[in-house]
Amino acid sequence: xLDLANMTPTEVxxxxxxxxxxxxxxxxxxxxxxxxxxxxxxxxxYDFLLFAQRNPKSCPILDVTDVGSxxxxxMAKGAxxxxxxxxxxxxxxxxxxxxxxDLKDYWREDLVCFLLGCSFSFESAMLNASxxxxxxxxxxxxxxxxxxxxxxxxxxxxxxxxxxxRPIPYPLITRAVQATSRFPQVHGAPIHIGDPSVIGITDIxxxxxxxxxxxxxxxxxxxxxxxxxxxxxxMTSKPALMITHSPGHMFICDPRDEDLAVL
Numbered sequence: 001x002l003d004l005a006n007m008t009p010t011e012v013x014x015x016x017x018x019x020x021x022x023x024x025x026x027x028x029x030x031x032x033x034x035x036x037x038x039x040x041x042x043x044x045x046y047d048f049l050l051f052a053q054r055n056p057k058s059c060p061i062l063d064v065t066d067v068g069s070x071x072x073x074x075m076a077k078g079a080x081x082x083x084x085x086x087x088x089x090x091x092x093x094x095x096x097x098x099x100x101x102d103l104k105d106y107w108r109e110d111l112v113c114f115l116l117g118c119s120f121s122f123e124s125a126m127l128n129a130s131x132x133x134x135x136x137x138x139x140x141x142x143x144x145x146x147x148x149x150x151x152x153x154x155x156x157x158x159x160x161x162x163x164x165x166r167p168i169p170y171p172l173i174t175r176a177v178q179a180t181s182r183f184p185q186v187h188g189a190p191i192h193i194g195d196p197s198v199i200g201i202t203d204i205x206x207x208x209x210x211x212x213x214x215x216x217x218x219x220x221x222x223x224x225x226x227x228x229x230x231x232x233x234x235m236t237s238k239p240a241l242m243i244t245h246s247p248g249h250m251f252i253c254d255p256r257d258e259d260l261a262v263l
Contacts (some may be wrong), residue, residue, distance in 0.1 A: 002015075002021075005028060012252055013076070013084040016085065017083040019101050019102070022249075023249070024210075025250045025252060026123065029252050031124050031258070032121075032256055032257065033062070033256065033259070034120040034250040034251065035063070035116060036118050036227030036245055037085055037088075037250075037251050038116065039081070039111050039242070041108070042111070047157055048155075048157060051151070051152075051157040052116065054153075054154050057225040059227065060184065062253070064114050064115075066112075067110060067111070067112055070111075072251070075115050076254045079251075082104065083104075085245050085250070087100070087245065087246035088245060090106055090241075090243055091234040091239070091241070091244065093238045093240060094235045094237070099246055106243060115251060115253070117183075117185045117227065119164050120250055121186035122179065122180045122182075122186050122187070125179045125182065125183065125257065125261075126179050129179045131168065131172050131175060131179065132168075134166060134167050134214065135210075135213055138213070140213075141210035141211045141248035143164065143165050143207035144162055144209035144210045144228050144248075145223075146160050146200075147162065148199060158233065159235070159237060161191075161232070163224060163225060164210075164223070165204070166213070166224075167222070168220060170220060176190070183257065183260050185260045187225045188224075188225075191225050193220055193221075193222050193223070194220050196221055209231070210248055228244075231244050
């Protein structure tokens with residue numbers, strides 16, 4: 001069995017590009033940044049850039065490609081965003097029309113790619129602080145929920161924030177806040193702790209994306225802003241085309257998590 005946690009990003013991206021690895025990337029390439037992906041046509045790129053700037057908690061920008069280029073030169077020089085993500089989603093006019101393993105049938109020369117920070121990137125810091133991460137322990141995708149929190153609109157783009165959730169033992173919550181606060185470019189500190197109904201989540205056992213995590217006695221659900229937010233935005237804003245990663249199936253970058261630490 002492959003030791004994905006200790007492989008390099010180049011090695012894992014090669015497996016993904018050859019369609020030999022197609023599953024959520026949490027825990028892979030331990031210590032390396034993971035990123036959400038958003039691809040829009042050039043005529044929507046400024047609006048999305050402005051949307052991300054106005055919503056840095058959920059959409060922190062790590063890299064933007066040149067028009068028509070699929071190479072994220074800052075995060076992984078030589079990589080190809082058309083094939084180096086395990087699974088992609090194609091949204092047209094707000095509808096999810098396809099989920100594919102590469103973009104060979106969808107790529108256009110007017111497309112611009114955005115890489116956004118992902119909370120998978122601070123999980124190494126959490127593990128180093130002896131904070132358990134349930135979806136890694138149980139080998140499933142992180143649970144993600146559409147909230148009642150409005151994003152700050154920009155141009156065509158508007159809608160609700162998406163959050164990811166990790167159950168944290170009560171005595172470790174302060175430590176989890178401290179560990180993740182060091183990484184504002186990958187969502188930083190939690191946006192909510194405790195009662196999910198306060199942020200519009202009616203059933204914690206039925207996430208909108210990903211898989212449900214068991215919350216054990218003595219634990220609280222802790223919620224972080226999530227880079228799947230653009231997919232919620234696609235459904236409400238209904239752009240003619242938006243391409244994203246499939247939730248949990250991230251792009252793995254060359255820089256390390258600690259390169260983004262601010263403390």
